Amino acid sequence: MNYYSLNNPSARVSFKEATIKGQAPDKGLYFPEKIPALPADLIPNIASLSHEEIAIRVIRPYTGDTIPEKELEKIISETIAFPFPLVPVTDSISSLELFHGPTLAFKDVGARFMSRCLGYFVKDQSQPVTVLVATSGDTGGAVASGFYDVPGINVVILYPSGKVSSVQELQLTTLGRNISALEVSGTFDDCQRMVKTAFADPDLNRALFLTSANSINVARWLPQQFYYFFAWRQWADKDHPPVICVPSGNFGNICAGLLAHRSGLPARHFIAACNANDIVPSYLQTGTYAPKPAVPTLSNAMDVGDPSNFVRILEIFHHEFASLKKVITSYSITDEETRSTIRDVYRKYHYLPDPHGAVGFLALERFLSEHPGEKGIFLETAHPVKFYDAVEEETGEKVPLPGTVKDLLGREKNNTKITTDFGQLKEFLLTLKVK
Numbered sequence: 001m002n003y004y005s006l007n008n009p010s011a012r013v014s015f016k017e018a019t020i021k022g023q024a025p026d027k028g029l030y031f032p033e034k035i036p037a038l039p040a041d042l043i044p045n046i047a048s049l050s051h052e053e054i055a056i057r058v059i060r061p062y063t064g065d066t067i068p069e070k071e072l073e074k075i076i077s078e079t080i081a082f083p084f085p086l087v088p089v090t091d092s093i094s095s096l097e098l099f100h101g102p103t104l105a106f107k108d109v110g111a112r113f114m115s116r117c118l119g120y121f122v123k124d125q126s127q128p129v130t131v132l133v134a135t136s137g138d139t140g141g142a143v144a145s146g147f148y149d150v151p152g153i154n155v156v157i158l159y160p161s162g163k164v165s166s167v168q169e170l171q172l173t174t175l176g177r178n179i180s181a182l183e184v185s186g187t188f189d190d191c192q193r194m195v196k197t198a199f200a201d202p203d204l205n206r207a208l209f210l211t212s213a214n215s216i217n218v219a220r221w222l223p224q225q226f227y228y229f230f231a232w233r234q235w236a237d238k239d240h241p242p243v244i245c246v247p248s249g250n251f252g253n254i255c256a257g258l259l260a261h262r263s264g265l266p267a268r269h270f271i272a273a274c275n276a277n278d279i280v281p282s283y284l285q286t287g288t289y290a291p292k293p294a295v296p297t298l299s300n301a302m303d304v305g306d307p308s309n310f311v312r313i314l315e316i317f318h319h320e321f322a323s324l325k326k327v328i329t330s331y332s333i334t335d336e337e338t339r340s341t342i343r344d345v346y347r348k349y350h351y352l353p354d355p356h357g358a359v360g361f362l363a364l365e366r367f368l369s370e371h372p373g374e375k376g377i378f379l380e381t382a383h384p385v386k387f388y389d390a391v392e393e394e395t396g397e398k399v400p401l402p403g404t405v406k407d408l409l410g411r412e413k414n415n416t417k418i419t420t421d422f423g424q425l426k427e428f429l430l431t432l433k434v435k
C-alpha cells in the first residue's frame with residue numbers, strides 16, 4: 001500500500017516514508033491509495049477473535065511489506081495492552097471507554113503504535129532521531145509515554161507554562177531518560193510556532209534528524225480504527241448496528257471510524273460532537289467550510305478552529321457533500337450544556353463522563369431523540385480525573401484517583417524552562433545532540 005499527498009495525487013510514498021516524514025513535502029496530508037476491504041471472515045467471526053487478531057487484520061494492508069509479520073504482531077500487542085470496555089449508561093446509550101491506557105486518554109493507541117513503527121524504521125540508522133512536538137495537553141503525555149525508552153529516539157516536548165492540567169504536566173515531566181520537557185513561558189501557539197521554526201532551521205537539520213509526532217501522521221491516524229472494531233465486537237444487537245458519536249477536535253479519530261466503515265465495519269450513522277468550535281457543524285448546515293480562530297472551552301482537547309483531518313474525510317467521500325451528509329451529523333455543544341450533562345449523567349445514571357465524553361453523550365442523546373428506536377455509542381476519550389477540577393465542580397465529589405495517577409503524584413517534575421525566544425530552543429536541541 002502506498003500513500004499519496006492530498007495536494008498532489010501523483011507523489012506516492014511507502015508507509016515507512018509517510019511515517020518518518022509525517023507530512024508530504026508539499027504540506028499535503030498522506031492518504032492511502034486505496035481503501036482496502038476487510039478480510040471476509042472478520043465481521044462474521046469478530047466475537048471469536050482477540051483484540052490482537054482484529055488489529056492485525058485491520059492494519060496489515062496499510063503497513064504492507066514495510067513491517068514483517070512478527071514485528072507487527074509485537075508492535076500491536078504493545079499498542080493495545082489494555083481494555084476497551086463498552087459500558088451501558090442508559091437503555092439506548094453506551095460508553096466506549098478509551099481511557100484505560102497509560103496516560104488516560106485515547107491518544108495512547110496512536111502514539112504507541114507510531115513510536116514503535118518509527119523505532120523499527122530507524123533502528124539501523126546510526127544517527128538518533130529527535131521527535132519534536134508541541135502540546136496543549138493530551139498529545140504530549142501520550143507521545144512521552146509511547147516513545148519512552150524506544151532506542152534511537154529522543155523526544156523533546158514543548159508545553160505552555162501554566163496552561164496544562166497538573167496531571168498532564170506530571171505525565172510530561174516525570175519520565176526522564178530519552179524524554180525532555182520544555183516549559184515555555186508562552187501559549188500553545190508560541191510552542192507550535194517554535195516547533196515549526198525548528199523544522200525549517202538549516203543548522204538544526206544539518207545537526208539532527210528531526211521529525212514530528214503530530215496527529216496527522218498516518219501511523220497515529222490509522223490504528224484509531226481499532227476502537228470501532230472493538231466496539232462492534234462487544235455490541236450485542238448485531239442486527240441493528242449502533243449510531244457512533246465521536247467527540248471531535250482535529251477529526252482524526254472520527255476520520256479513522258469513517259475509514260473503518262468504508263472498509264466494511266457496520267455502523268448506522270456517525271456523529272461528530274463538537275464544542276463551541278463549530279466549524280464542521282456549520283459546514284454541514286451551510287455547505288461552506290469557514291475556519292476561524294479556536295475559542296477556549298472546558299473540553300480543551302477539541303479547541304480547534306481548522307480541523308486538520310477534515311480534508312481526509314472529504315477524500316473518503318470523494319468531496320461529495322450529499323453523500324457525506326448522509327453518513328455524518330454534527331452538533332455543537334456549549335460549555336453550559338457540557339456542565340449540566342456531567343451533572344445529569346452522574347445523578348441519573350451513576351456514570352461520570354469527562355467534559356469531552358459529556359459533549360459526546362449529549363450530541364448522541366440529541367440525535368437519538370430525533371431518531372427514535374436507534375441505539376448508540378459515544379467514545380469516552382479521556383478519564384474524568386484528567387479534568388478533575390471541572391468534573392468535581394459539577395458532582396461536588398472527589399474523582400477517585402486511578403493507580404497510575406497516584407503513582408505520578410509522588411514523582412518529581414523534571415523540566416527545562418525556556419522563553420519564547422527561538423534561540424533558547426535551538427541551543428537546547430544542539431546540546432541534546434552531544435549528550
Ligand SMILES: *Cc1c(COP(=O)(O)O)cnc(C)c1O
Nearest residue numbers: 248249250251252253301381382
Ligand atoms: C485529542 C482529543 C480529542 C479530539 O480528537 P480528534 O482526533 O482531534 O478529533 C477528544 N477528546 C480528547 C480527550 C482528546 O485528547
